[in-house]
Amino acid sequence: KEVVTVVDVPLNGVLRSGQAYRFKIQPKVSGNWAIINNDEWHYEWVKSPSGNVLEIIVTPKPGKLRVSVQRKANDSYYTCLEYKVR
Numbered sequence: 001k002e003v004v005t006v007v008d009v010p011l012n013g014v015l016r017s018g019q020a021y022r023f024k025i026q027p028k029v030s031g032n033w034a035i036i037n038n039d040e041w042h043y044e045w046v047k048s049p050s051g052n053v054l055e056i057i058v059t060p061k062p063g064k065l066r067v068s069v070q071r072k073a074n075d076s077y078y079t080c081l082e083y084k085v086r
Contacts, residue, residue, distance in 0.1 A: 024055045032070040038063040060085040
């Protein structure tokens with residue numbers, strides 16, 4: 001099930017540690033969205049004036065980076081996009 005429309009995200013599946021990246025998404029489901037980089041969570045999304053698009057800038061550390069949404073059924077997070085950070 002598609003839960004998000006990608007507006008502007010890094011296209012390469014590998015990101016560079018220490019470099020800032022912008023993630024801009026349009027959720028198709030309501031919920032709490034997060035960027036999870038290893039054990040570090042980022043929730044500081046900025047909503048567009050219409051409220052339909054979320055944007056966040058993150059400077060990742062080496063490891064995995066995931067764009068995830070919280071599932072209402074059991075409060076777990078579902079990963080929509082995943083990157084390797086080197």
